[in-house]
Amino acid sequence: MNSSAPVPVDRHAAYNKSRLFLVSVLALVMAGVAASIRADIAGDLQRVFFDPIDKAHSAEMIGSVLGVPFLGFAFTIAIGSPLLDMIGMGLLLPLSGVCFIIGTLTILFASSLASGAGIYNVIWIGAVITGIGWGLVETVVNPLTATVYPDDKTGKLNALHAWWPGGLIIGGLLGYGLGQAGISWQIKLGLVLIPAIAVVVLCLGLKFPPTERAASGVSMGEMFKELLNPMFLILFASMFLTAASELAPGQWVDLALTRTVHMQGILLLVYVSGIMFVARHFAGPIAHKLSPIGLLWISCLLASLGLVALSLANSPVTGILAATVWGCGVCFMWPTMLATASERFPRGGALLMGLMGTAGTLSITFVLPKMGQIFDTKKVELAGSDAAFKALSGEKLDSILGMASQASFQAVAVLPAILLVVFGGIWFYDRSKGGFKATKLH
Numbered sequence: 001m002n003s004s005a006p007v008p009v010d011r012h013a014a015y016n017k018s019r020l021f022l023v024s025v026l027a028l029v030m031a032g033v034a035a036s037i038r039a040d041i042a043g044d045l046q047r048v049f050f051d052p053i054d055k056a057h058s059a060e061m062i063g064s065v066l067g068v069p070f071l072g073f074a075f076t077i078a079i080g081s082p083l084l085d086m087i088g089m090g091l092l093l094p095l096s097g098v099c100f101i102i103g104t105l106t107i108l109f110a111s112s113l114a115s116g117a118g119i120y121n122v123i124w125i126g127a128v129i130t131g132i133g134w135g136l137v138e139t140v141v142n143p144l145t146a147t148v149y150p151d152d153k154t155g156k157l158n159a160l161h162a163w164w165p166g167g168l169i170i171g172g173l174l175g176y177g178l179g180q181a182g183i184s185w186q187i188k189l190g191l192v193l194i195p196a197i198a199v200v201v202l203c204l205g206l207k208f209p210p211t212e213r214a215a216s217g218v219s220m221g222e223m224f225k226e227l228l229n230p231m232f233l234i235l236f237a238s239m240f241l242t243a244a245s246e247l248a249p250g251q252w253v254d255l256a257l258t259r260t261v262h263m264q265g266i267l268l269l270v271y272v273s274g275i276m277f278v279a280r281h282f283a284g285p286i287a288h289k290l291s292p293i294g295l296l297w298i299s300c301l302l303a304s305l306g307l308v309a310l311s312l313a314n315s316p317v318t319g320i321l322a323a324t325v326w327g328c329g330v331c332f333m334w335p336t337m338l339a340t341a342s343e344r345f346p347r348g349g350a351l352l353m354g355l356m357g358t359a360g361t362l363s364i365t366f367v368l369p370k371m372g373q374i375f376d377t378k379k380v381e382l383a384g385s386d387a388a389f390k391a392l393s394g395e396k397l398d399s400i401l402g403m404a405s406q407a408s409f410q411a412v413a414v415l416p417a418i419l420l421v422v423f424g425g426i427w428f429y430d431r432s433k434g435g436f437k438a439t440k441l442h
Contacts, residue, residue: 015148016207020206021148021160022202023206026198026199027093027141028137028141029164029170030167031137032167033174034104034130034192036167036171036270037189038189039269040176040179041188049111053117056390060376062372063372065120065124068127068128068131070361070364071361071362072134073131075135076135076139077136077361080135080139084211090207093208096134096135096136097133097197097200098196099129099136100193101196103128107126107127108189131361133196135361138354142354143212143213143353144211147211154287154292155283155284158281158336159281159283159284162276162277162280163277164276165274165276169270169277172267174188175188213346223352226347226352227351229345232345234426235341238337239360240359240360240362242334243364244360244364244415245330245412247334249326261316262316268323272326272327279332280335291427291430292339295336296340297420299330299333300419301416302326302328303326304329305326306324306327306328306329307326307409310326311406334360337356341353379400379401382400
């Protein structure tokens with residue numbers, strides 16, 4: 001009698017997995033390049049447009065502009081995720097590239113579209129449109145990767161999201177190099193158009209699969225029921241803090257730390273992004289040994305220590321050492337949170353993954369302006385008054401701005417520290433049940 005084990009059927013054999021993964025990677029590179037260049041030109045936008053409007057509060061204004069793409073992201077992914085199968089990945093992913101093109105052009109031509117205080121509104125709108133494009137990227141690429149690679153979600157999502165810092169590195173190095181060569185901020189920002197056009201072109205004629213949830217026959221009603229799972233609600237709330245620990249300081253680092261560490265802060269962002277790019281390719285084996293929640297607990301510990309160290313760094317060497325600790329902490333946070341939600345609640349499909357992204361980006365929308373507010377409040381407090389601050393110049397001004405920068409980073413360090421208790425509790429609970437095992441749909 002001849003018997004053999006059933007051969008598992010690859011339901012995605014008809015789809016070009018490598019090209020689907022490639023265009024997902026390129027879309028994240030596009031988003032990373034845009035974020036890095038926004039951080040690099042923040043000082044230019046503040047000096048050219050916002051200082052003439054209100055110098056005492058210009059840091060809060062640029063903080064809002066840097067933060068508002070996260071707001072556009074949050075609402076887009078919250079609305080788009082439950083409708084993903086209805087609208088289709090094949091429409092939403094190329095649309096993301098179109099939004100990056102329109103948003104970038106809006107900021108580039110802001111001074112032609114408005115004057116005076118109205119320029120702030122135009123730049124703000126351009127940043128929102130870019131954020132919508134970023135939201136469309138994550139609306140598609142996360143459930144797409146989880147669908148095509150159902151047996152290796154943590155590993156593949158981390159490998160995919162390695163290209164977010166990959167984009168940060170590309171944008172950061174280009175921004176820094178062009179800045180050293182005296183190239184204008186407009187040319188730097190215009191570089192975002194290149195990957196955006198490439199995303200649109202690569203999507204042409206590409207066949208996209210239905211999501212894992214839809215392919216398994218799980219109804220929309222069953223998907224929405226997963227929202228009430230207490231463990232998901234805990235993860236959803238935790239995403240606010242993990243994302244703020246990673247993304248808010250990353251957008252603020254060039255503007256805030258350049259004076260204190262005596263090197264271009266954007267180079268610290270490039271360095272940390274390099275750590276993230278390399279480390280995320282090894283997330284699968286690490287998560288297998290520790291469990292995803294165990295990996296998140298260690299990440300939060302390092303992130304909190306790193307943020308405190310960044311606030312105290314006062315030289316290139318201490319800046320790099322502090323950035324190393326922070327970078328090792330935050331490198332796995334975003335993709336591992338997404339993978340944790342998908343592995344524990346696959347019936348929640350794109351909706352739950354999207355809401356995790358929404359939580360993360362909403363937190364940035366609040367945290368970045370708050371960092372700017374702390375910065376502005378501290379600089380005026382140290383100077384003695386608004387009038388006294390406006391009169392400062394030279395070394396005294398740099399000293400006060402440096403101390404204000406430190407205060408803004410110290411305030412964020414408490415966020416990942418809170419999660420040590422939360423993730424520690426979940427990790428202990430999982431181990432008491434014999435260890436974590438991912439839930440799979442058949």
